[in-house]
Amino acid sequence: xxxxxxxxxxxxxxxxxxxxxxxxxKHLLEETIRTYNLASQVSVVETGALGIYDQxxxxxxxxxxxxxxxxxxxxxxxxVTEHLLKGRVVKRLAIDRSLSSRxxxxxxxxxxxxxxxxxxxxxIDPQSIDEYIARDGYAALAKALAMQPGEVIQxxxxxxxxxxxxxGFPTGLKWGMVAKEQSDEKYIVCNADEGEPGxxxxxxxxxxxxxSIVEAMAIAGYATGAHIGIVYVRxxxxxxxxxxxxxxxxxxxxxxxGDGILGTGFSFNLEVYRGGGAYVCGEEFxxxxxxxxQRGEPRNKPPFPPQRGLFGKPTVVNNVETFANxxxxxxxxxxxxxxxxxxxxxxxxxxxxxxxIVNRGIVEAxxxxxxxxxxxxxxxxxxxxxxxxxxxxxxxxxxxxSERELDVPLDFSSMKTSNVSLGSGVILxxxxxxxxxxxxxxxxxxxxxxxxxxxxxxxxxxxxxKTILDALVSRTADPAALQRLSRLMNTFTNTSFCGLGQAVxxxxxxxxxxxxxxxxxxxxxxxxxxxxxxxx
Amino acid sequence: xKSLEELKxxxxxxxxxxxxxxxxxxxxxxxxMGTCGIAAGAKDTLMxxxxxxxxxxxxxxxxxxxxxxGLCDREPTIEVxxxxxxxxxxxxxxxxxxxxxxxxxxxGGQVVAELVIKRGNL
Ligand SMILES: Cc1cc2nc3c(=O)[nH]c(=O)nc-3n(C[C@H](O)[C@H](O)[C@H](O)COP(=O)(O)O)c2cc1C
Ligand code: SF4
Numbered sequence: 001x002x003x004x005x006x007x008x009x010x011x012x013x014x015x016x017x018x019x020x021x022x023x024x025x026k027h028l029l030e031e032t033i034r035t036y037n038l039a040s041q042v043s044v045v046e047t048g049a050l051g052i053y054d055q056x057x058x059x060x061x062x063x064x065x066x067x068x069x070x071x072x073x074x075x076x077x078x079x080v081t082e083h084l085l086k087g088r089v090v091k092r093l094a095i096d097r098s099l100s101s102r103x104x105x106x107x108x109x110x111x112x113x114x115x116x117x118x119x120x121x122x123x124i125d126p127q128s129i130d131e132y133i134a135r136d137g138y139a140a141l142a143k144a145l146a147m148q149p150g151e152v153i154q155x156x157x158x159x160x161x162x163x164x165x166x167x168g169f170p171t172g173l174k175w176g177m178v179a180k181e182q183s184d185e186k187y188i189v190c191n192a193d194e195g196e197p198g199x200x201x202x203x204x205x206x207x208x209x210x211x212s213i214v215e216a217m218a219i220a221g222y223a224t225g226a227h228i229g230i231v232y233v234r235x236x237x238x239x240x241x242x243x244x245x246x247x248x249x250x251x252x253x254x255x256x257x258g259d260g261i262l263g264t265g266f267s268f269n270l271e272v273y274r275g276g277g278a279y280v281c282g283e284e285f286x287x288x289x290x291x292x293x294q295r296g297e298p299r300n301k302p303p304f305p306p307q308r309g310l311f312g313k314p315t316v317v318n319n320v321e322t323f324a325n326x327x328x329x330x331x332x333x334x335x336x337x338x339x340x341x342x343x344x345x346x347x348x349x350x351x352x353x354x355x356x357i358v359n360r361g362i363v364e365a366x367x368x369x370x371x372x373x374x375x376x377x378x379x380x381x382x383x384x385x386x387x388x389x390x391x392x393x394x395x396x397x398x399x400x401x402s403e404r405e406l407d408v409p410l411d412f413s414s415m416k417t418s419n420v421s422l423g424s425g426v427i428l429x430x431x432x433x434x435x436x437x438x439x440x441x442x443x444x445x446x447x448x449x450x451x452x453x454x455x456x457x458x459x460x461x462x463x464x465x466k467t468i469l470d471a472l473v474s475r476t477a478d479p480a481a482l483q484r485l486s487r488l489m490n491t492f493t494n495t496s497f498c499g500l501g502q503a504v505x506x507x508x509x510x511x512x513x514x515x516x517x518x519x520x521x522x523x524x525x526x527x528x529x530x531x532x533x534x535x536x
Numbered sequence: 537x538k539s540l541e542e543l544k545x546x547x548x549x550x551x552x553x554x555x556x557x558x559x560x561x562x563x564x565x566x567x568x569m570g571t572c573g574i575a576a577g578a579k580d581t582l583m584x585x586x587x588x589x590x591x592x593x594x595x596x597x598x599x600x601x602x603x604x605x606g607l608c609d610r611e612p613t614i615e616v617x618x619x620x621x622x623x624x625x626x627x628x629x630x631x632x633x634x635x636x637x638x639x640x641x642x643x644g645g646q647v648v649a650e651l652v653i654k655r656g657n658l
Contacts, residue, residue: 008556045557063560063598087600123557133543134550142540255537262540 007042007084010060012122014049014207015239021072022057028073029059032080042084048208050122051362055095069095114340114348117324118364121208126243129250132211138256140327144219145264152223153179156326158334160346165191165282165319166397166424167499168345168412171326174316177306178224181314186226188217189291189310189317192233192240193275193282196395197446198426201350202320204362206233206240209324210247214270216323218257219330220316221268229270230310232287235277244272279450280500284317286452297454298498319424321350341367345411349422355429356383371420372406374427386431390515394423396443397503399510400436419513421506436511436518441469443507451500457491458501464488465508472519477526482519486512560598563618563642568611569601576611577630584634585614592643610653616641627653 009029013022026044033042052058055069059079066089068079075093082088124131132138144152157172178186190213194202206213217229233241248270251257259267273291280286281296288310290296309315325347329337338346345367351374354360358380365378371391375381382388388403393410398421408418415421430439448462468485471477489505496502512519538546567573567582586599602615610627616637617623624647626637633651640646647655 010557062557065561087602124554128550130546130550131554134547134554136547138543142543254543260537263537 007064008062009042009044010047010062010122011044012049012052012058013046015203015237016049016053017057018239020056024073025057025059025071025076028076029080032076033084036080036085038080038084046125046127047123048121048126049204049362051118051204052359053361058095064089067095068093114366115364116328116337116340116348117205117321117350118208118362119328120212121204124209126208126210127246129211129247129254132209136331137211137327138215138251140330141215141218141222141256142262143330144222145262145266149179149223149225152219152330155330155334156223159329159337160334161322161325161329161337162345162412163319164321164325164349164424166196166394168422171318171322174306174318175220175224177304178226178314178316181307183314185228185311185313186224187310187313187315188220188224188226188229189284189288189305189315190217190229190231190320190323191282191284191287191317192231192237192320193287194234194237194320194424195277195279195282195450196397196424196426198354198395198428199352199424201352201362201425203237203240205320205324205350206237207243210240210243211251212324212327213244213320214247214251214257216326217270218261218268219326220318220323222266224314224316226314226316227267227269229268230273230291231270232273232275232281232291234275241272241274248272278452279446280452280498283498283500286498287317288315297452298500342409342411342413344413349410349425351378351425351427353379353427353429355427356386356431356434357381357429358383367411368409370407370409371401371427374410375406375429379427379429382429382431384431386433389430389432389434390436390439390511391430392428392439392507393426394421394506395426396446396507397421397500398423398426398506400440400507400514401510402514404514419510421510436515437469437473437522440508440511441466441473444469447500447504455495455497455501457495458497458504461488461492461496461501462504465504471526472522475522475526476529477523478528479523481526482512482523555595558595560596561619562594562596563616564598564600565638565642566600566602566615566617568613568615573611573613578612580631581612581614581629581634584631585638588635588638589642592638594638594642597642613653618642618645622656624652625654626651 011026030044033039057071059068059071079090082090120135124135153172153176156175161171162168163171192202192206221227221229231244257268257270275281276290278296281290283298284305285299286296291310305315305317307314341347348364348366350362350364352362363378390400390402392398392400401420405420408414408420410422412422444466448466451458451462453459465488468481471481489509492501492504565585567578569578589597612629613625613627614629615623615625637648640648
């Protein structure tokens with residue numbers, strides 16, 4: 001009973017906030033609470049990120065529903081004596097992120113975040129398996145184990161869940177392919193390489209709700225007949241790795257991993273593999289090569305991983321966000337899942353909003369949410385009340401679009417219908433003050449740097465694209481530069497060996513289409529230096 | 537190794553501890569717990585309020601304790617402030633009255649007139 005009239009302070013501890021001193025703040029807070037003899041009434045709980053960035057260390061006080069931002073150790077004394085002892089909100093630190101103010105926004109705009117993937121992130125203590133269980137954790141695994149493997153796959157197929165790693169391949173179909181294969185061993189691999197610049201959604205899931213991935217991978221193992229799972233995590237994601245490892249250990253101790261799970265005959269074990277950090281290692285074959293201790297390079301397709309994957313065995317490779325959707329789908333049914341989103345794309349998407357936008361951070365919204373809603377309703381508009389210059393959607397391997405595309409609903413079909421890529425859900429907003437060409441030159445440098453060098457069109461092509469963009473920026477491009485750029489794009493599309501090379505044209509072709517005047521002006525202003533004019 | 541029943545039990549127990557992490561923004565009930573209040577039985581009042589809210593499944597109303605409200609001769613006193621409504625202070629709130637206030641005022645939206653000491657903010 002006592003718990004009912006105490007206070008709980010939630011402090012998101014994630015890799016961002018740790019750098020800003022979240023742990024120091026937490027320890028000092030606990031100490032100060034003890035000093036004032038409040039320990040029996042006030043508890044401090046660690047959670048994953050709330051999806052709020054740019055606010056430093058955040059504290060949320062419940063049940064008061066008060067959020068403090070940019071909290072430093074020197075603020076703790078005041079928060080404890082003013083708020084906890086006297087019940088007075090410390091106004092100078094309060095930020096407008098309370099649940100009730102969010103509900104107001106939702107009422108006014110009619111738009112709300114729809115949380116399926118992020119159902120627990122920022123709400124539970126990610127290091128407590130009990131809290132995960134309290135939120136129906138492992139109930140989906142228990143439910144799956146009481147079904148036939150084929151029935152589990154059918155639910156996923158009916159749900160129309162598609163891969164969230166960028167390509168949108170139907171997940172039920174992929175699992176069904178692996179289930180069909182006859183093999184002494186099969187593998188479940190989670191792609192947590194998250195190499196796309198500007199994306200940090202997978203990290204937020206892993207840090208904030210690691211058990212959701214553990215549970216989903218065990219379900220995938222049961223459905224397909226695999227007994228070993230590997231989570232391939234980007235090397236820099238130290239906290240994700242630590243929390244996953246703890247989740248795996250706790251689940252094993254509860255008998256939710258290991259031999260004879262929940263008293264059934266099903267066994268499943270999970271390992272964490274720390275990735276090397278190259279962008280191309282996010283490509284599924286390069287990732288598998290990397291786990292096999294080979295150089296991370298793509299392989300020939302077909303056969304695809306479901307037929308011949310890790311160590312030549314049938315393998316499911318799914319993105320973190322894809323897996324995170326699985327337990328709720330099993331619990332609530334495929335029809336429930338299809339009730340979110342659009343006819344072509346069921347469910348939600350986790351968007352990473354970055355750039356010149358007021359509320360940078362992570363937002364989960366139904367498939368079909370428009371860029372305008374993301375930028376203005378969820379993102380709070382452009383900083384300094386400026387106009388939009390351009391938007392990059394779907395990351396480096398995505399499209400560069402203009403304000404004219406603001407009302408395109410984003411889903412898996414928006415690339416086909418409107419030339420706006422969804423990709424992994426990164427939305428980068430550039431204000432009118434950001435020049436386009438130097439930005440594109442950055443993208444070109446990125447691809448040149450990340451090309452693994454295995455095939456000529458991509459290895460040489462990325463160098464040429466970079467040279468052309470640099471020349472446009474420095475106004476030294478020759479008159480044929482744009483034609484050459486267009487020709488190069490066809491070569492990428494038609495002859496690249498893997499998805500990296502094939503994706504290079506997206507950014508440049510869309511930029512050429514949406515901002516032709518920028519390129520033409522740069523060309524018109526260009527003077528070819530003597531020496532290079534001769535060599536062309 | 538846990539059984540399904542044990543998982544269910546873990547769920548129930550942990551949920552109680554997590555209940556606090558919800559915004560309780562429908563209203564607030566302040567129970568005066570000064571020395572005079574406690575002497576007059578405010579502890580029972582507090583328990584009755586919490587118990588009645590719990591029974592009714594009301595989770596978005598905050599219950600807080602405060603010091604003496606300065607109305608010592610009418611203790612135990614409680615102050616009920618529902619969102620967008622002026623707050624009401626009740627006196628002589630014993631167990632039965634506390635439950636009645638939760639049912640009629642908090643749930644039913646009807647102020648329990650005969651127990652009111654004061655309306656509006658102090
Ligand atoms: C160059 C390149 C990089 C990729 N990087 C990632 C990545 O970081 N994370 C990811 O999940 N998928 C990435 N993919 C997609 C994967 O190859 C694969 O399609 C995906 O992991 C499948 O999971 P899904 O069906 O759940 O989306 C990348 C693909 C390419 C071509
Ligand atoms: S397209 Fe680029 S990244 Fe892919 S195999 Fe060829 S060189 Fe490597």
